[in-house]
Amino acid sequence: MPANVVDPLSVSESRRWAMLAASTFAQAAGVVANNGVAYLIPTLHRHEGYSLSTAGAIAAAPSFGVMAALVGWGWLADHRGERVVLLAGAGLTTVFSAAAALSHGVALLWLFLFLGGAASAAANSASGRVVVGWFPPHRRGLAMGIRQMGQPMGMAIAAVTIALVAAHHGVHAALWVPAIGCLVAAAAVALVVLDPPRPPRRAGSAPNPYRQDSYLARIHGVSVLLVVPQFVIGTFMLLWLTDARGWSTGAAGALVAVANILGAVGRIAVGHLSDLAGNRMGPLRWVAVAACAVMVLLGITAGLDWVVAVPLIVLASVLTVADNGLAFTAVAERAGPFWSGRALGLQNTAQFLTAAAAAPIGGLAIAHLGYAWTYVLTGVLPMLAVGLVPVRGERRVS
Missing domain, CATH: 1.20.1250.20 (MFS general substrate transporter like domains)
Structure with a gap:
């Protein structure tokens, strides 16, 4: 685990809220990559010629990836910190979403969407830890409520962007939406997010709750x-x-x-x-x-x-x-x-x-x-x- 090098007293109130905003945006970008694929189903079925069952299987790929990776990302956040997990998750989601946009064939498309979903799961655990780590107990409920807006915000963004781009320019063009969103999220995390302070880890200091x-x-x-x-x-x-x-x-x-x-x-x-x-x-x-x-x-x-x-x-x-x-x-x-x-x-x-x-x-x-x-x-x-x-x-x- 990296040593805490940031003095909590040196972090301003505005920086804490900026970290909350960046973490919430990272969560929303992950939701676009994961849930937004569902908005491709009409185009996959009507214009790409896939059956509804095949289109549904493609749309479900990111969700399977999320479920497979959630605990693993959580383990990494526990041992290596929140910032690296948020950066790695957003960066990898960008890469896999771009790969899906450039792929050909159902198998490769499904694989890259699955991997993109697995990468997007990083924000689920790490962004919540940023809130709990940087906000005092009497402000955490409010801060976490704001952070939880990432899901409906991501769904709204996906509904407006992915569905329209897919309808006018095709499925592969629409897959650049989560790629660009996660790239922006990675930049925001890199600019403002710091690992929250935590006590030094000693033998026996972290019992299984x-x-x-x-x-x-x-x-x-x-x-x-x-x-x-x-x-x-x-x-x-x-x-x-x-x-x-x-x-x-x-x-x-x-x-x-x-x-x-x-x-x-x-x-x-x-x-x-x-x-x-x-x-x-x-x-x-x-x-x-x-x-x-x-x-x-x-x-x-x-x-x-x-x-x-x-x-x-x-x-x-x-x-x-x-x-x-x-x-x-x-x-x-x-x-x-x-x-x-x-x-x-x-x-x-x-x-x-x-x-x-x-x-x-x-x-x-x-x-x-x-x-x-x-x-x-x-x-x-x-x-x-x-x-x-x-x-x-x-x-x-x-």
Whole structure:
């Protein structure tokens, strides 16, 4: 592990916020490389002649790469620092995205997208460690909420850029978007990000936090349960609005975009609330209870075809993503400076795996039970999560 050569007192408040901005942008650029490939499916199918199954397999390649690499990048951040991981991840994502843009044939395209996804996973763990390392406990909830905006921001950038470039100039031209974005992110990281201070590592000074108690495992379980309604709403909201409510695609898409923006703001608000409350688990429990109530109400009103179901689904989309920053902050704080990279990697891996299963299972439930019952049954999971939220062992934020 590199020695800490930066005096924390010499780092200004503006530099800390600049590091947060660079880390958030690195996260957003990684999301463009990972999730943005989904916006290539229409062009791959309609203009490149690929079947929907082949196009879907190509779009899934980066996600497989992310899941394969999250814990490894976390281990590297624990042992070699955050700056090198962010730089290596953004740099390699640039290289592999460019290689995908220049590739020919499905096999090579899939391979380079897989490797690009694996490289983009670096920002998931390292950017969270930058927040926890450079911001004091009473500001971390707010800072992590801002950092968590990287995902919706990346999705918005991808929707605007990759889809349009692919439609007008083809798939390979669109793949230069994440390559350029990650190159800019690497430059931003190189300019402003410093490894946060951490105590000197001595023999026995970094015990495995998973062997001490069940605190981290319980938070992982809470996040897994809450990610199911998040992805059921996120995946099928547009379809529900158009099929069940009769909205036009344009109007439904606009409401989905508004819901995503509100969700990003909600993450910041809940993070700041946890700073004010002096703990993470209380607000996490409140979010889970509220998500359960709103999902059940959404199911009832959707079944009765009441118009209030529309604002309720927007509220549900906000509440079901509000826990992300809280859980992420709590995991990093509890794991400590020598284990938080791996712990955050495990946190994200569990969520990715659950999300991958939530969409097809949700679709099956909607096909056989309808939207109303699917929403109600999905709403039971946040209540189960309430029972898993740790009630003891949290260190008070101060």
